[in-house]
Amino acid sequence: MTRAKLTLEEQEHTSRGKFKELSRKIVDTSSAFYRRGWLYATSGNLSAVAEETPFRLAITASGVDKGSLTASHVIGIDEYGAILDGQFRPSSETLIHLMIVKKLGAKSVMHTHSIWGTLLSEKFSGNGGIEISGYEMLKGLRGVGSHQNSEWIPILENSQDMKQICTELAGVFSRNPGIHGFLLRGHGLYTWGDSIEDAKRHVEALEFLLEVYGRLKLVAT
Numbered sequence: 001m002t003r004a005k006l007t008l009e010e011q012e013h014t015s016r017g018k019f020k021e022l023s024r025k026i027v028d029t030s031s032a033f034y035r036r037g038w039l040y041a042t043s044g045n046l047s048a049v050a051e052e053t054p055f056r057l058a059i060t061a062s063g064v065d066k067g068s069l070t071a072s073h074v075i076g077i078d079e080y081g082a083i084l085d086g087q088f089r090p091s092s093e094t095l096i097h098l099m100i101v102k103k104l105g106a107k108s109v110m111h112t113h114s115i116w117g118t119l120l121s122e123k124f125s126g127n128g129g130i131e132i133s134g135y136e137m138l139k140g141l142r143g144v145g146s147h148q149n150s151e152w153i154p155i156l157e158n159s160q161d162m163k164q165i166c167t168e169l170a171g172v173f174s175r176n177p178g179i180h181g182f183l184l185r186g187h188g189l190y191t192w193g194d195s196i197e198d199a200k201r202h203v204e205a206l207e208f209l210l211e212v213y214g215r216l217k218l219v220a221t
């Protein structure tokens with residue numbers, strides 16, 4: 001009995017330690033992204049799976065300044081979005097994070113509100129997405145080994161109805177297996193990965209590619 005109890009305590013200790021470690025990484029990443037101008041005015045959300053069973057997602061709280069985030073602003077939620085750890089409330093966009101984790105098996109989801117993502121998603125929404133190829137930076141995306149890869153980034157209509165976005169997203173994932181991210185029109189980018197580091201690299205690669213594509217298509221003459 002004592003041994004079993006200790007084991008449970010040890011498990012709880014390990015679990016708390018992992019949540020703390022993920023929170024620290026989320027804070028560091030958030031701060032770096034804020035400095036790049038991708039998370040201004042409390043926008044965006046970053047999350048990472050802290051535990052599979054029972055499920056626990058560490059995610060940035062709603063309405064907090066991403067430039068001065070602390071570990072207390074990273075909350076723990078279950079698979080339905082109910083709060084398990086922390087004092088703050090989760091963002092309404094938490095549903096999209098949960099959907100991506102469940103549907104794609106992602107371990108981390110990141111959502112930015114960059115100027116280039118906003119401009120391009122508005123300009124090319126009629127095409128249903130944008131296709132980017134020919135750039136070395138594409139190799140920053142998991143599984144891409146050549147600049148000749150063609151990366152399709154779908155654009156979905158924005159909405160305040162997260163359930164509606166999730167329903168449309170399910171169709172987008174079915175029709176486009178292998179995508180690394182998508183844009184919400186006039187809103188921002190979502191991407192994901194097998195770890196915080198993986199998702200962070202995807203944000204950096206995709207934001208780089210969006211800016212290059214945007215400068216070429218919208219600015220260059």
Ligand SMILES: [Zn+2]
Nearest residue numbers: 044093111188
């Ligand atoms: Zn957003």
